[in-house]
Amino acid sequence: xxxxxxxxxxxxxxxxxxxxxxxxxxxxxxxxxxxxxxxxxxxxxxxxxxxxxxxxxxxxxxxxxxxxxxxxxxxxxxxxxxxxxxxxxxxxxxxxxxxxxxxxxxxxxxxxxxxxxxxxxxxxxxxxxxxxxxxxxxxxxxxxxxxxxxxxxxxxxxxxxxxxxxxxxxxxxxxxxxxxxxxxxxxxxxxxxxxxxxxxxxxxxxxxxxxxxxxxxxxxxxxxxxxxxxxxxxxxxxxxxxxxxxxxxxxxxxxxxxxxxxxxxxxxxxxxxxxxxxxxxxxxxxxxxxxxxxxxxxxxxxxxxxxxxxxxxxxxxxxxxxxxxxxxxxxxxxxxxxxxxxxxxxxxxxxxxxxxxxxxxxxxxxxxxxxxxxxxxxxxxxxxxxxxxxxxxxxxxxxxxxxxxxxxxxxxxxxxxxxxxxxxxxxxxxxxxxxxxxxxxxxxxxxxxxxxxxxxxxxxxxxxxxxxxxxxxxxxxxxxxxxxxxxxxxxxxx
Numbered sequence: 001x002x003x004x005x006x007x008x009x010x011x012x013x014x015x016x017x018x019x020x021x022x023x024x025x026x027x028x029x030x031x032x033x034x035x036x037x038x039x040x041x042x043x044x045x046x047x048x049x050x051x052x053x054x055x056x057x058x059x060x061x062x063x064x065x066x067x068x069x070x071x072x073x074x075x076x077x078x079x080x081x082x083x084x085x086x087x088x089x090x091x092x093x094x095x096x097x098x099x100x101x102x103x104x105x106x107x108x109x110x111x112x113x114x115x116x117x118x119x120x121x122x123x124x125x126x127x128x129x130x131x132x133x134x135x136x137x138x139x140x141x142x143x144x145x146x147x148x149x150x151x152x153x154x155x156x157x158x159x160x161x162x163x164x165x166x167x168x169x170x171x172x173x174x175x176x177x178x179x180x181x182x183x184x185x186x187x188x189x190x191x192x193x194x195x196x197x198x199x200x201x202x203x204x205x206x207x208x209x210x211x212x213x214x215x216x217x218x219x220x221x222x223x224x225x226x227x228x229x230x231x232x233x234x235x236x237x238x239x240x241x242x243x244x245x246x247x248x249x250x251x252x253x254x255x256x257x258x259x260x261x262x263x264x265x266x267x268x269x270x271x272x273x274x275x276x277x278x279x280x281x282x283x284x285x286x287x288x289x290x291x292x293x294x295x296x297x298x299x300x301x302x303x304x305x306x307x308x309x310x311x312x313x314x315x316x317x318x319x320x321x322x323x324x325x326x327x328x329x330x331x332x333x334x335x336x337x338x339x340x341x342x343x344x345x346x347x348x349x350x351x352x353x354x355x356x357x358x359x360x361x362x363x364x365x366x367x368x369x370x371x372x373x374x375x376x377x378x379x380x381x382x383x384x385x386x387x388x389x390x391x392x393x394x395x396x397x398x399x400x401x402x403x404x405x406x407x408x409x410x411x412x413x414x415x416x417x418x419x420x421x422x423x424x425x426x427x428x429x430x431x432x433x434x435x436x437x438x439x440x441x442x443x444x445x446x447x448x449x450x451x452x453x454x455x456x457x458x459x460x461x462x463x464x465x466x467x468x469x470x471x472x473x474x475x476x477x478x479x480x481x482x483x484x485x486x487x488x489x490x491x492x493x494x
Contacts, residue, residue, distance in 0.1 A: 015262065015405050016100070016116040017041030017212045019084040020175035022182040022236045024199060024207035027051075028077035030220060034209065035084035036065045037216040040264055041116070042088035045099035049112040051179050052079035056110045060099040080207075081182050083175045085114035088406060098140045101177070106150035108157050111178055115142040116212055117171030117192045117404040120462050125168065144168065158235055161185065162246035165233070169462050171255075171403035173228075175210055182236040184210040185246070189253040189461060190230030191403045191452060193269045196241075197222040208236045213267040227271060253452035253461045257405055259444045260394045261365045265305050272445060275305050280443040281393040281435055282309025282363065289433025290314065291361055291389045295354065297321035299364040299376060306393035307363035316361070321354045321383075322376070344375040356384030362429075363391045368407065370414035370426055377427045390429040395437050396420065399458040407455060 017038025021030045031048045046068050047060030057077045061068040065086060085100040101114040119125075122141030125148065130136065134147045145164050152160035161176065161183060171191035176183040186194045195214055199207040199222040209222050217224055228234055231247040254270045255262070265275040285306065296318050298307030311318035325347055339345075360380055367373050373390065380388050396415030401407045410416045414423055424432035435443075437456060444451060454460045 015041060015088050016114075017086045017216075018114045018116050018173060018175045018194070018210075019212070019216055020082070020114075020177065020182050020184060020210040021199070022081040022208045023201060023205060023238075025080055025202055027080050027082035028074045030199070030207070030209070031082035031084040032065065032069045032074055033219050034211055034216045035086045037219045038086050038212055039065050041212060041262070042086040044087050045096065046084070046086045047099050047101050047114075048074075048077060048082055048084045049101045049103060049177055050077040050079035050082040051177055054179055056103055056112055056177065056179065058101070058103055058112070060096065060101075062096055062099065081177060083112055083114050083177045083182070098138050100140070100142065101175075102138070102140075102142060102146060104146050104150065108149065108160055109178055111146070111149070111157070111176060113142060113146055113177075114175045115140075115145070116173045116194075117187065118402055119144060119168045119172065120170035120402050121168060122170075141170075145172070145174070157181070158183070158233065158244055161233060162244070165246050173212065180237060182208070182210070183233055184228050184236075185233040186228050186230050188231035188247040188250040189452075190270075191253055191255050193254075193258060193263070194228045195268075196225045196228055196234060198225055199223075208241060210234070213263055213269065215264045215267040218266065224268070251461070252448075252450035253403075254450055255401075255403060255405065256440065256444060256446070256451040256453045257394075257401070257455060260440070261302050262405065270444075270450075277444045278305030278365075278393065279309035279312075281440065282306035282311075283313040284309075284439035284443055285363070285391050285393055285433065285435045286310040286313035288436055288439060289391055289431075291391075291431060291433075292359065293361045293387070293389060294358040295319045295321060296361045296363060297354075297380070299362060300324040300348070303362075303364045303393070306365060310361065310363050310391060314361075319351075319354050321351050321360065321380070322348045323351060324348055341375045341379065344372060344379065348376065348379070350379055350383035352383045355380060357386055358384075359387040359389070360385040361389045361391055363393065365393050366397055367392055367414060367423065367427075368397060369412055370423060374427050377429050381428070387430045388428075389431045390424070390427055390433075392432070392434045395434050395440060395453075395456040396423075397455050399455050399460075401455050402460065402462075403452065403454075405455070 019034030021027050024030050028050050045062045046065045049058045101112045103112045119141040122144045125144045129147050148164035149160050152163040154160040172187045173192040173194040174185045197209045197217040199209050201207045231249045233244045233246050235242040258269050259277040263269045263274045267274050296307050296311040296316050298304040377388050398416040
């Protein structure tokens, strides 16, 4: 997927894909296919850890899944259960030491953990734990969970996991592997998706799979069983599947951005088709911001479903006027500034014959800093478009995400300090329209207020302990002040 978001270079957050399989003789290959299907959730590093029943075997590296896991590597990962992780890491944080899954050897045995999300009180816990003598190997918030787990007095691992989860705040969808068990858990607000499926096994016994998105099941021909519930931990062992509710459910805060941009359109996320949400966003956008135009052009790939919906609603032809190059490696030689807009041209190229003399509507899923969108508008004008109208299938992004999507600091988000009219002028567009908050809720069928939309509202559902750390942007400037701290109540199940 290409979007403004693909050209970000900020810090602190991971957005990731996690996968687990239990009870399959070729677990490493199943895990490989699982994280291959989740590659869009992270392209920086990937890892797979398998268990042969007594020992854990690990391989992690920087790069993309297909580059890392050559046949010889997969052959060196024996066992019938595995977890995998694909990670989008961020500037200053790309070291292999932060690649997941993490493995620890503690009083509970060897345990591997893979995490999608972001803990908002990780900094506080890290300081407390280091003060008590804990030694951290990485600068990932996931390691806090590992240390809390090791310190727990609980007699069994599921109890220790419950202890750890009840002390952290924020977003986590986790898969955890031991020698003979697989756990999958979701935070009590359910920020990030996590689904359970069944894979027709060998010798008549089914294997269990868990994943960030259902598209991973499609590749494997696995059957979708259900979502893992917020505040639920699923324990999978030879004796079957056990559901443990480690925390009372809190008001749901499912990430609305999963439906706007992040998930693949062929996935079902939070029980709803992502493609349906995006096409409906396009339809509602066409109703709210109609425009007299000749063609509707998506910014590929993530703008495509919304542009299809817009074109259907407006009765204006849909055209692939921008072609995306899908084969950009991680390294390429960048020319000097002589070649203007090189980074965008590397990814997108206009079809001049479609644009020349036309009134074009460009449909994209979001505007972050605005610099990429500006270059795209300029490119479309240079291709001969007579008018360029920009339509965005989400509301203005005014606030950073602290729950596992990598967005810049507040001052770098153009909509936090500029009106749509000012942004339109900056982009060099003839008009600009964002979908409204009410239309966004309608598109994802959010009748009960089950979605987190803090990136569009600036209102956060959790106590943001670490804001003073996180709000320092990459250029060292201080960002927005932290919101008032809410009292935190930790409810433990007896």
